[in-house]
Amino acid sequence: MSAQPAGAAAAGHGEPGPQESGPGEPLDRFEALVAAGEAVEPRDWMPDGYRRMMIRQIAQHAHSEIIGMQPEGAWLTRAPSLHRKSVLIAKVQDEAGHGLYLYSAAETLGVDRAELLDALHRGQQRASATFNHPALTWADTGTIAWLTDGAAVINQAPLCRTSYGPYARAMRRVCQEEAFHVRQGYDLMRALCEGTPEQKAMAQDAVNRWWLPAVALMFGPPDTEAGGADARTAALGAAVSRRAMAWGIKRHTNDELRGRFVDACVPQAERLGLTLPDPAIRWNEERGHYDFTPVDWDVYRQALGEETHWARQRIAHRLAAHEEGAWVREAAAAYAARAQAGEPPVAQAAGASGPGRTEERA
Amino acid sequence: MTTTTDPAPRAEGGVRVDVHLAVHLLRLGDDALVLGQRLCQWITRAPDIEEDLALSNIALDLIGHARTLLTLSGRIDGTERSEDDLAFTRSDREFTNALLTELPNGDFAATVARQLVYTHYAALYYEALGGCADPELAAFGQRAAKEVAFHRLHADTWTERLGLGTPESARRMQRGLVRVWPYAAELFDEDEVLRPLVAAGTVPSPASVRPLWERRTAEVVGRCGLTVPTPRWQARGGRAGLHSEEFASLVAELQSVHRQFPGGTW
Amino acid sequence: MNQGAEERMSREREGAPASWEVFLRPRRGLAHQHVGSVRACDADTALLRARDLYTRRGEPLSLWVVRSDSVHTASPDERDPYFANALHKPYRYPQQFAPLTEKGPDGDHDH
Numbered sequence: 001m002s003a004q005p006a007g008a009a010a011a012g013h014g015e016p017g018p019q020e021s022g023p024g025e026p027l028d029r030f031e032a033l034v035a036a037g038e039a040v041e042p043r044d045w046m047p048d049g050y051r052r053m054m055i056r057q058i059a060q061h062a063h064s065e066i067i068g069m070q071p072e073g074a075w076l077t078r079a080p081s082l083h084r085k086s087v088l089i090a091k092v093q094d095e096a097g098h099g100l101y102l103y104s105a106a107e108t109l110g111v112d113r114a115e116l117l118d119a120l121h122r123g124q125q126r127a128s129a130t131f132n133h134p135a136l137t138w139a140d141t142g143t144i145a146w147l148t149d150g151a152a153v154i155n156q157a158p159l160c161r162t163s164y165g166p167y168a169r170a171m172r173r174v175c176q177e178e179a180f181h182v183r184q185g186y187d188l189m190r191a192l193c194e195g196t197p198e199q200k201a202m203a204q205d206a207v208n209r210w211w212l213p214a215v216a217l218m219f220g221p222p223d224t225e226a227g228g229a230d231a232r233t234a235a236l237g238a239a240v241s242r243r244a245m246a247w248g249i250k251r252h253t254n255d256e257l258r259g260r261f262v263d264a265c266v267p268q269a270e271r272l273g274l275t276l277p278d279p280a281i282r283w284n285e286e287r288g289h290y291d292f293t294p295v296d297w298d299v300y301r302q303a304l305g306e307e308t309h310w311a312r313q314r315i316a317h318r319l320a321a322h323e324e325g326a327w328v329r330e331a332a333a334a335y336a337a338r339a340q341a342g343e344p345p346v347a348q349a350a351g352a353s354g355p356g357r358t359e360e361r362a
Numbered sequence: 363m364t365t366t367t368d369p370a371p372r373a374e375g376g377v378r379v380d381v382h383l384a385v386h387l388l389r390l391g392d393d394a395l396v397l398g399q400r401l402c403q404w405i406t407r408a409p410d411i412e413e414d415l416a417l418s419n420i421a422l423d424l425i426g427h428a429r430t431l432l433t434l435s436g437r438i439d440g441t442e443r444s445e446d447d448l449a450f451t452r453s454d455r456e457f458t459n460a461l462l463t464e465l466p467n468g469d470f471a472a473t474v475a476r477q478l479v480y481t482h483y484a485a486l487y488y489e490a491l492g493g494c495a496d497p498e499l500a501a502f503g504q505r506a507a508k509e510v511a512f513h514r515l516h517a518d519t520w521t522e523r524l525g526l527g528t529p530e531s532a533r534r535m536q537r538g539l540v541r542v543w544p545y546a547a548e549l550f551d552e553d554e555v556l557r558p559l560v561a562a563g564t565v566p567s568p569a570s571v572r573p574l575w576e577r578r579t580a581e582v583v584g585r586c587g588l589t590v591p592t593p594r595w596q597a598r599g600g601r602a603g604l605h606s607e608e609f610a611s612l613v614a615e616l617q618s619v620h621r622q623f624p625g626g627t628w
Numbered sequence: 629m630n631q632g633a634e635e636r637m638s639r640e641r642e643g644a645p646a647s648w649e650v651f652l653r654p655r656r657g658l659a660h661q662h663v664g665s666v667r668a669c670d671a672d673t674a675l676l677r678a679r680d681l682y683t684r685r686g687e688p689l690s691l692w693v694v695r696s697d698s699v700h701t702a703s704p705d706e707r708d709p710y711f712a713n714a715l716h717k718p719y720r721y722p723q724q725f726a727p728l729t730e731k732g733p734d735g736d737h738d739h
Contacts, residue, residue, distance in 0.1 A: 066411060069405070069406050069414070070406050073405050073406040075619075076402040076403075076405055077399055077402050077403060077615050077616060078615055078616070078618050078619045079619070080450070080619040080620040080623070080626065080628045081446045081450070081620070081628040082395075082425055082428065082429045082432075082445050082446060082449055083429075083446075083628070084628055085402075085425055086422060086425050086426065086429070089402065089405070089418050089421055089422045089425065090422060090684075092405055092406075092418060093405075093414070093415050093418035093419060093422070093684070094684070096411050096414045096415045096418070097415060097680075097681050097684065099411055100411055100412070100415070100666070100681055101664060101681075104664055104665050107647075112644075113667070114644055138619045169664075170664075173664075177685070188628075191627055191628055194627065195623070195626050195627045195628075196623060196624075196625050196626055196627075198623055198626075199623055199626050199627075202623075317406065317407075318406075320407075321406065321407045321408065321409075322410075324407075324409070324469075325408065325409025325410055325413075325470065326409075327528070327530050327531060327534070328409035328410075328413075328470045328524070328531065329409055329410060329644075329645075330527070330528055330530075330531070331523055331524050331527025331528050331530070331531030332523050332527065332645070332668075332669040332670075332673065333644070333645065333669050334527045334528045334531075335522070335523040335526050335527045335669065335670070336645075336646075336669030336670040336673075337669075338526070339670060340670075412666070412667070412668070412677045412680070412681070415677075415680045415681060416676065416677070416680050419680050419684075512679075515676065516676060519672055519673060519676060523669075523673070
């Protein structure tokens with residue numbers, strides 16, 4: 001009687017429509033579209049590999065927003081001023097919002113948010129391993145915002161023009177809001193650095209712990225030999241990056257973006273009077289960029305796995321909330337089902353509303 | 363650090379001091395601060411991501427109300443304490459929030475029940491405050507009333523879905539109401555601090571909004587297949603700084619970083 | 629469109645609630661614009677959630693939510709017949725015609 005699942009057409013949720021078949025090879029037409037820098041929309045034909053790569057990337061991105069709420073969320077109740085508390089609440093809620101934008105974008109590819117969350121809970125999909133580090137002090141919240149979100153902005157700015165339309169649209173919204181995250185993080189760090197020696201020491205300690213995870217994990221493995229990868233890793237990374245670039249999913253190599261991040265951070269750290277924990281950081285006049293210690297990916301292999309305390313903790317926290325909320329979600333569904341079926345609201349509180357239950361009981 | 367309203371002194375060297383009003387505003391501010399703090403504990407633990415967002419939005423508004431109210435209170439109590447002085451350097455015995463707002467979160471239904479009681483009260487009281495003579499206080503009341511009206515909609519919406527959802531949700535919702543209802547009365551109390559303020563027409567009387575609060579909450583609760591509890595006792599003590607045992611840890615957590623760095627700037 | 633109460637009630641997983649398309653009038657003088665989607669079991673909740681998700685900044689004036697499965701759409705198979713009409717009709721554009729003034733199109737009063 002009605003409608004196609006229309007969400008996809010409206011670029012919201014929904015199933016992908018039947019794939020178009022028309023004159024000309026669909027793959028040729030898809031590639032021509034991408035080559036011309038046009039957006040791929042949900043109902044366009046797309047290669048399975050593209051769809052899979054897109055789902056994987058958007059889901060990982062969405063999971064990172066949701067899991068990334070935890071390290072900062074842990075400090076909401078301890079923020080040292082009411083201004084900082086407000087800012088942190090606003091930031092953490094933006095992350096929830098970004099997760100939702102991104103799950104919606106992924107859903108246009110024919111997956112359900114529930115499936116994606118199940119995959120996260122079961123360890124089949126992951127959030128960025130950056131968040132498998134604990135936020136140990138208040139300064140960690142500022143450092144995460146300044147460095148980790150700073151890295152995210154550099155990663156994400158090109159994604160505003162990524163080939164998949166719903167992802168690019170979600171990213172434009174995310175990037176607008178993310179700029180606030182980085183600025184407030186830097187501002188928080190500046191307040192600490194201009195404060196007491198103890199505050200500044202707390203800031204330096206946080207930077208010591210978050211710098212390398214930001215440099216390494218926010219940009220992915222080295223994908224060029226110049227980036228420090230051994231030949232095999234570089235070849236592997238380059239192959240993945242090349243495919244992603246050919247499809248217009250990515251626009252730069254991991255190492256290129258990593259370099260851009262270091263270039264941005266070094267002068268900021270200098271202004272704060274903080275030392276980035278890499279003795280090799282030095283301006284290279286010839287290249288016009290900062291040199292830094294190449295990422296030793298082996299160091300991070302372990303952090304990438306799920307077999308660390310914090311990786312397990314993040315998922316356990318998320319899963320506990322999900323399971324404890326099951327009865328609430330069921331209630332909302334049952335209420336809506338009855339309302340839609342036109343059934344009069346039935347008082348269900350049988351036993352709860354009987355006489356005697358109205359009085360308090362210890 | 364300060365609110366957007368300009369804290370210009372009213373007269374050269376002489377800011378108006380009104381100790382009674384300062385206490386009243388501190389109470390309202392503590393209610394918002396402590397409830398906001400409780401809601402912060404939900405974030406990343408809500409039934410779904412949308413509720414993480416909804417509860418954090420409400421917490422954010424409450425912290426905003428607390429900032430304005432504590433700032434005003436600190437300005438007129440003669441001590442010139444800032445919002446942060448008041449939030450982070452008082453002992454838990456000096457907090458004057460009603461006991462309702464410090465009740466531990468419990469399950470989602472208990473939180474919704476606490477929100478139902480508070481938001482129906484705050485929406486009415488702030489609306490009344492919006493008509494008071496002091497322009498700054500009136501402006502705050504009008505703004506806060508609008509924000510709390512949305513929080514009330516959120517509470518009503520969930521009371522209805524839980525009350526008319528599944529047998530389990532209805533049972534939990536009723537249990538939540540039973541748990542929080544004895545704590546409602548303290549919100550409306552008038553004591554020797556409030557009576558002169560009300561008599562002078564400086565602020566509206568909380569007691570005066572109680573009949574409407576009772577009608578409205580009864581209407582919502584009844585529509586949701588639930589029963590208005592008729593508690594045999596009423597909890598009091600928060601306004602006098604006599605709190606629950608759990609409250610000490612809430613305050614300790616709130617103030618931990620601030621206190622760990624004496625002389626710190628944030 | 630009718631998914632049946634039973635089906636919806638049997639869904640337990642988070643993310644299962646219906647999808648709603650969200651339209652926002654961002655400021656006076658503009659039409660409602662599609663901004664994205666939310667999931668919610670019913671329209672009232674969808675509005676609350678759309679408000680929380682899409683109006684955290686700016687001063688939006690009005691919000692619509694429409695169940696995604698209530699949006700009717702021309703299917704991809706029909707795309708060509710539907711939209712062919714837009715193509716190959718250059719005479720629908722003002723540039724196809726002589727400018728109204730010597731200054732060219734810039735002098736037109738509708739520019």
